[in-house]
Amino acid sequence: MDNLHPPVEHVFRQTLGHYPTGVAVVTAMSPEGKPIGMTVGSFTSVSLDPPLIAFLPSKTARTWAALRDSGEAFGVNILAADQEVICRRIASPGADKFTGVEWHSSPAGMPVLDGCVAYLDCRTVEVRDAGDHDLVLGEVVQMGVQRPTESLLFFRGGYGSFRPRSLAAGAPQLFDQLRYVDVARPIIERLASDTGREITALVLHDGELVTAAAANDSSQLARIRVGRQTPFLPPVGAVFAAYGTDRVRDYWLSQLPPDAGPEKQRAERMLETIRERGFGFTVGHEIGRAIESMGDRRGRDASTAAVRAFRQTIRRASQHYNIEFLSPQRAYEFHAATAPVFHPRHGLAFTLTLWGPNGEIPFDTMMAAIDQLVHASRLCSDALSYVDSEC
Numbered sequence: 001m002d003n004l005h006p007p008v009e010h011v012f013r014q015t016l017g018h019y020p021t022g023v024a025v026v027t028a029m030s031p032e033g034k035p036i037g038m039t040v041g042s043f044t045s046v047s048l049d050p051p052l053i054a055f056l057p058s059k060t061a062r063t064w065a066a067l068r069d070s071g072e073a074f075g076v077n078i079l080a081a082d083q084e085v086i087c088r089r090i091a092s093p094g095a096d097k098f099t100g101v102e103w104h105s106s107p108a109g110m111p112v113l114d115g116c117v118a119y120l121d122c123r124t125v126e127v128r129d130a131g132d133h134d135l136v137l138g139e140v141v142q143m144g145v146q147r148p149t150e151s152l153l154f155f156r157g158g159y160g161s162f163r164p165r166s167l168a169a170g171a172p173q174l175f176d177q178l179r180y181v182d183v184a185r186p187i188i189e190r191l192a193s194d195t196g197r198e199i200t201a202l203v204l205h206d207g208e209l210v211t212a213a214a215a216n217d218s219s220q221l222a223r224i225r226v227g228r229q230t231p232f233l234p235p236v237g238a239v240f241a242a243y244g245t246d247r248v249r250d251y252w253l254s255q256l257p258p259d260a261g262p263e264k265q266r267a268e269r270m271l272e273t274i275r276e277r278g279f280g281f282t283v284g285h286e287i288g289r290a291i292e293s294m295g296d297r298r299g300r301d302a303s304t305a306a307v308r309a310f311r312q313t314i315r316r317a318s319q320h321y322n323i324e325f326l327s328p329q330r331a332y333e334f335h336a337a338t339a340p341v342f343h344p345r346h347g348l349a350f351t352l353t354l355w356g357p358n359g360e361i362p363f364d365t366m367m368a369a370i371d372q373l374v375h376a377s378r379l380c381s382d383a384l385s386y387v388d389s390e391c
């Protein structure tokens with residue numbers, strides 16, 4: 001094959017590979033009572049009334065022959081983004097496709113893969129000839145979402161998941177956010193100089209918290225923080241979730257796995273605490289620094305394992321964030337405090353963070369620094385009232 005005149009199948013695959021698909025596993029029970037499964041990217045909805053779906057198995061696929069022999073009923077499992085291993089296993093030819101795959105029975109007795117996003121019990125209504133494939137039309141008998149999380153996507157030969165381009169429709173986009181930070185820069189610098197502490201401004205963009213500006217009177221270190229990205233995942237970024245739109249808050253909470261019940265309740269309570277106080281804060285330098293240095297390394301190591309480890313570290317930090325009961329008699333390892341800055345029409349524009357000193361400091365000293373932060377964030381909000389006021 002020369003690259004100038006590749007065979008038509010190659011061009012077909014390459015062209016169609018640019019169209020992303022979801023990934024589903026079509027299942028049934030064999031007459032011997034064994035689960036059968038086939039990974040398909042060709043699953044699609046067809047008709048609402050009556051509810052029809054379709055998929056296109058290759059005429060030569062052994063699993064399709066087995067599915068056909070098993071009867072008129074089949075199930076469709078829509079795979080979740082974290083089920084790539086299952087997708088590959090069930091796509092590989094061989095008898096042991098279900099080894100290590102957990103499943104249970106649907107109301108119609110078909111295998112439902114544990115952890116899949118949604119499941120549909122179907123009845124075959126027609127099988128049509130479609131070139132080297134068949135087109136199987138099925139009527140949906142029962143269906144339901146069992147785990148509302150991101151689905152697995154297949155695109156140009158690789159797997160991934162969906163990430164919304166913009167988290168909060170109606171919220172200012174990155175360009176506007178950076179402009180707002182710039183308008184507030186003199187106030188940020190004055191706060192750094194008055195407190196002698198490092199101050200950073202964070203924006204929320206594309207599901208990530210991005211450090212947009214940093215000021216510190218005495219250290220060059222602050223500038224290194226600019227551009228740092230941290231996933232918007234409880235408990236990190238709680239001030240954005242507390243003061244952002246419902247959509248932002250729901251997105252933040254949805255980053256916890258569905259089985260994280262108590263963790264979710266803690267995260268929701270954390271948002272109330274922040275709104276009551278008017279700021280968020282963290283104690284404990286060790287965990288705080290671990291998160292920051294993982295954030296810095298992330299640009300260099302974006303492997304799945306590194307991302308997973310980062311997310312686990314963040315979730316473990318929960319008890320250090322926004323502790324509910326503070327004692328005026330105690331000293332605290334004050335790591336950072338964060339306050340919201342608002343645009344009068346666009347709502348939450350960015351947040352300001354004041355970084356605490358090494359070691360422990362008395363409660364009163366900590367609260368005095370936080371008061372200065374909150375005051376400065378209000379001045380920033382006032383400064384933003386004059387931006388875009390003509391429209």
Ligand SMILES: Cc1cc2nc3c(=O)[nH]c(=O)nc-3n(C[C@H](O)[C@H](O)[C@H](O)COP(=O)(O)O)c2cc1C
Pocket residue numbers: 023038039040041042043056057058059060061062063064087088090091092093094154
């Ligand atoms: C992401 C993905 C999508 C697939 N989509 C289809 C499909 O729509 N139709 C099909 O016949 N095979 C599809 N396959 C291939 C089959 O899953 C699988 O390789 C085949 O059934 C295994 O062979 P066997 O059934 O002969 O054991 C897909 C595989 C993958 C990994």
